[in-house]
Amino acid sequence: MKHxxxxxxxxxxxxxxxxxxxLVALGIPVRIIDRLAAPVTTSRAFTIHARTLELxxxxxxxDTFLSRSIKTYxxxxxxxxxxxxxxxxxxxxxxxxxxxxSINQSDTEAILRDRxxxxxxxxxxxxxxxxxxxxxxxxxxxxxxxxxxxxxxxxATVDWxxxxxxxxxxVRQQLALPFDGSEYAGTMRMIDVPLSGFTGSDTAIxxxxxxxxxxxxxxxxxANYRVLISDKTEGxxxxxxxxxxxxxxxxxxxxxxxxxxxxWATNFRISRRNTSSxxxxxxxxxxxxxxxxxxxxxxxxxxxxQDAFNLSWKLAMVLKGEAxxxxxxxxxxxxxxxxxxxxxxxNYIHGIIMAHGQGMQERIDRMRGGEWNRxxxxxxxxxxxxxxxxxxxxxxxxxxxxxxxxxxxxxRRMYNLVAKQGYTLFLFVAxxxxxxxxxxxxxxxxxxxxxxxTPHLVVSQSLADQLPQSAFSVVVDxxxxxxxxxxxxxxxxxxxxxxxxxxxxxxxxxxxxxxAYFDTVLx
Numbered sequence: 001m002k003h004x005x006x007x008x009x010x011x012x013x014x015x016x017x018x019x020x021x022x023l024v025a026l027g028i029p030v031r032i033i034d035r036l037a038a039p040v041t042t043s044r045a046f047t048i049h050a051r052t053l054e055l056x057x058x059x060x061x062x063d064t065f066l067s068r069s070i071k072t073y074x075x076x077x078x079x080x081x082x083x084x085x086x087x088x089x090x091x092x093x094x095x096x097x098x099x100x101x102s103i104n105q106s107d108t109e110a111i112l113r114d115r116x117x118x119x120x121x122x123x124x125x126x127x128x129x130x131x132x133x134x135x136x137x138x139x140x141x142x143x144x145x146x147x148x149x150x151x152x153x154x155x156a157t158v159d160w161x162x163x164x165x166x167x168x169x170x171v172r173q174q175l176a177l178p179f180d181g182s183e184y185a186g187t188m189r190m191i192d193v194p195l196s197g198f199t200g201s202d203t204a205i206x207x208x209x210x211x212x213x214x215x216x217x218x219x220x221x222x223a224n225y226r227v228l229i230s231d232k233t234e235g236x237x238x239x240x241x242x243x244x245x246x247x248x249x250x251x252x253x254x255x256x257x258x259x260x261x262x263x264w265a266t267n268f269r270i271s272r273r274n275t276s277s278x279x280x281x282x283x284x285x286x287x288x289x290x291x292x293x294x295x296x297x298x299x300x301x302x303x304x305x306q307d308a309f310n311l312s313w314k315l316a317m318v319l320k321g322e323a324x325x326x327x328x329x330x331x332x333x334x335x336x337x338x339x340x341x342x343x344x345x346x347n348y349i350h351g352i353i354m355a356h357g358q359g360m361q362e363r364i365d366r367m368r369g370g371e372w373n374r375x376x377x378x379x380x381x382x383x384x385x386x387x388x389x390x391x392x393x394x395x396x397x398x399x400x401x402x403x404x405x406x407x408x409x410x411x412r413r414m415y416n417l418v419a420k421q422g423y424t425l426f427l428f429v430a431x432x433x434x435x436x437x438x439x440x441x442x443x444x445x446x447x448x449x450x451x452x453x454t455p456h457l458v459v460s461q462s463l464a465d466q467l468p469q470s471a472f473s474v475v476v477d478x479x480x481x482x483x484x485x486x487x488x489x490x491x492x493x494x495x496x497x498x499x500x501x502x503x504x505x506x507x508x509x510x511x512x513x514x515x516a517y518f519d520t521v522l523x
Contacts, residue, residue, distance in 0.1 A: 006031045007315070008143060008158040010171055012039075012123045014105070015287030015304040016164035017112040021059060022312035024119045026421055028319050031158070032121065035128035035148055039113065042264045043105030044190065046218065046226050047072075047205075047298030050095040051382025054405060054500060055309045058420055064111050069103035070221055075205045075297070075380075077353065078252075079364050086367040087204070088297075088377040095383060096405055096413060102205070102218055102226075104192075105301065129170055132161055134281055141282050160315065162284045164308075167273070169289035175280050181273030181343075184294060186232040186356060188268050191241050192224045194260035197253070205298075207353050208252045211360055214353050215248055224263060230354045235267030270294055272343050278332035286311060291339035296349035297380040303342050306382065307335050313421070313498040322422070322451035323522055334387040334400075345379050387501055397486040399505055403496045404484035414481065417473070418496050422452025423518075426494045427508055428477075428487050429459055432466050434508065438493075439472055441511050449522045458482070 007023055009016045012034040020032045048056075048065060056062045075088040091098045116123070126148040132141050141161050145154040163171025172179065195217070200206045202219035213231035220226055229248055236244045246259045274291045278284060287304030311331050317323040352363045367373075378384035388400030397404070405415045418424045425442065429435045435457055442455045456473045464476050475481070482488040493514065495504035504517040 005029075005140060005157055005159045007160045007162065007319075008033070008129075008141075008156075009162045009164055010034075010129050011164035011166060011169075011287075011289070012036075012109075012113075012125075013164060013166065013287065013304075014045075014108055014112060014301055015308045016162070017109065017116055017123075018059070018305055018308035019162060019164065019286065019312045020121055021112065021115050021119060022309065023316055024116075024121055025059070026313065026316035026320075028316050030121060031124065031156075032116075033124045033127040033129065033145065035126065037126050037149070039106070039109060041106055042192075042266070043107075043109075044266075044268070044295075045105040045108070045298065045301035046102055046220060047302070048101040048103055048108065049298070049302045049381045050090070050093050050097045050100065051385070051402070052302045052305050053097045053101065054095065054415065055306065057415055058309065058498070059115060061111060061115060065101060065103065065108075068107055068111065068221060069101035070219055071099045071203060072102050072205055072218070073099050073203050075207065076200075077367055078206060078208045079360065079367070080210060082364060086364075086373070088373060088380060090377060090381060092374070092377060093381050093383055094378075094404070095381070096407070096415075100298070100381065102220055104220060107221070108301075129165075131174065132171075132283070138281070159319065160282045160284070162286060162311070163289045164286050164304075166288045167271075167292050169285065171283065172275060172285055172289050175277075175283060175285075177275045177277055177280075177285075179273045179275050179292075181271055181292070183269055183271040184350070184354070186230060186354075187235040188270055188295070189229040189231075189233075189235045189241070189244070189266075190268070191227050191245060191259075191262040191265045192220065193227055193242075193245070193262040194223050195225045195227070195257060196260070197257040198225070199256075209353050209360075209363070210251070211358075212356050213248065214356075215252055227259070230356070232356050238262070238265040241265035272347055274336070274339050274343060278336055279328065284311060284315075284331065290335075291343065293339075293343045294346040294350040294354070296346045296353060297376075299342050299346055299380060299382070302382055303339060306338075306385075309499045310335055316421070317451060320450075322449075327521060337390070338385050338387075341379070341385060345376070349376070349380075397502065397505070399502050401502050403494070403500045403502050405500070406480060406484050408475065408481060409478065414484070415500060417456055417475065418498070418500060419452060419454040420498055422454060422498070423503060423521075424496045424498075425453065425455040426475075426481075426485065426496065427455060427457050428482055428485070428490070428492050429457055429508060430463065430491055432463065432468075434491060435459070435463075435467060435470075438508055439470060441514075442472070445515070445518060449518060451522050453518075 006029040009032040130144040132143040206217045208215040216228040218226045286307040491508040
């Protein structure tokens with residue numbers, strides 16, 4: 001399976017750039033093309049949620065995103081006549097990032113582009129995919145490319161093709177895959193603009209909901225706010241945006257808020273769609289090329305980026321001969337159900353804040369539910385999504401769940417222990433003899449499999465003081481680690497994948513079951 005031909009990524013948005021960067025970091029050559037002449041300077045998405053921020057740690061970009069954004073602690077929903085303000089409270093998240101970030105998508109893309117540049121990867125602008133077909137032996141793909149500026153053509157052979165080219169994906173169209181779903185009624189109007197007189201908190205995303213429209217106001221880094229209107233109109237030309245937005249703002253704020261001169265204005269339609277297949281042979285779809293949803297809650301770009309993290313480590317392991325090609329089948333099996341959950345969740349919120357023309361009381365009542373609020377905030381933040389068997393409804397931590405994160409002894413994060421390639425073992429042990437037996441077993445695994453297996457013995461301080469010198473990392477747990485991993489008082493092990501999801505859970509003394517798991521995913 002190991003070749004020197006590059007993986008071709010079509011589309012240089014956040015999804016394509018994350019896949020490219022992760023593959024290069026794992027030793028896989030790539031080409032990334034885009035039919036545009038240059039990066040866009042405007043943006044639609046402005047939210048980075050907690051789960052995406054956790055995953056950005058795999059690229060060492062978390063601090064960069066934090067430094068170029070505004071922390072947002074809630075989404076506040078303002079309804080006429082309501083004294084209280086229902087909200088999604090991100091401070092309640094079980095994450096080391098109990099907030100979301102407000103940042104222009106153009107800045108998100110600039111951060112990712114700088115990362116690629118530092119890795120020696122240049123985006124090939126003004127280069128479009130014309131067609132592709134599998135080679136007769138099925139071992140590669142022949143692609144036809146066109147230079148938009150010069151008309152020059154190129155025929156190339158690549159190992160894999162990944163379509164990250166948006167809702168009008170050429171890759172998806174050439175695969176003749178349906179994009180099932182429907183378009184929402186009405187239009188989204190959006191501007192980036194300075195405001196004066198707005199007294200809402202800059203650390204909240206504000207939704208002002210009326211019967212026939214919704215007005216969103218959110219502070220961006222710098223001088224501007226993102227202001228968005230959803231209604232049943234067809235929108236207005238950019239030159240009329242300021243007056244049109246001022247008219248709606250006056251309805252909510254009584255003339256106290258003044259709309260400045262927009263630096264950017266656009267109208268767009270939204271839809272909810274999901275394609276029937278995320279993979280055909282050596283061709284994958286990711287991000288908006290595979291699914292599209294309502295922007296309610298700001299999950300679209302985040303879901304797309306999480307596709308990228310799921311696919312990239314799997315493809316790298318297969319290409320390096322560390323895992324069987326069957327591992328790639330799990331990409332669609334895991335990500336398509338998540339996309340369906342996102343579609344359902346965003347449609348639910350959409351039906352509250354953008355059900356234009358429908359009665360208000362039912363919409364208000366749905367927002368008041370405290371349990372819905374708790375569930376919704378974890379879903380919107382991406383924390384709740386899981387790859388577990390849907391028939392497993394146990395509250396216990398299970399295979400497929402997001403691995404818990406937290407701090408050890410106040411400063412060291414659990415996620416910092418997870419290897420960026422291969423699999424990480426957390427071995428919770430209670431006695432010296434057990435730790436010695438496990439060390440021997442794991443060393444045998446490391447010799448048997450080509451993939452990297454990184455073990456950590458998780459022990460109490462008293463046991464750590466008794467352990468002999470070990471080649472394995474020894475993690476001293478004061479009880480929080482075991483509690484988060486739902487194994488306090490018992491000897492258990494967890495295999496954590498490179499995307500911070502649990503691959504396997506079992507007893508530390510059941511070596512046969514552990515080996516059977518690794519045989520399945522690595523042989």
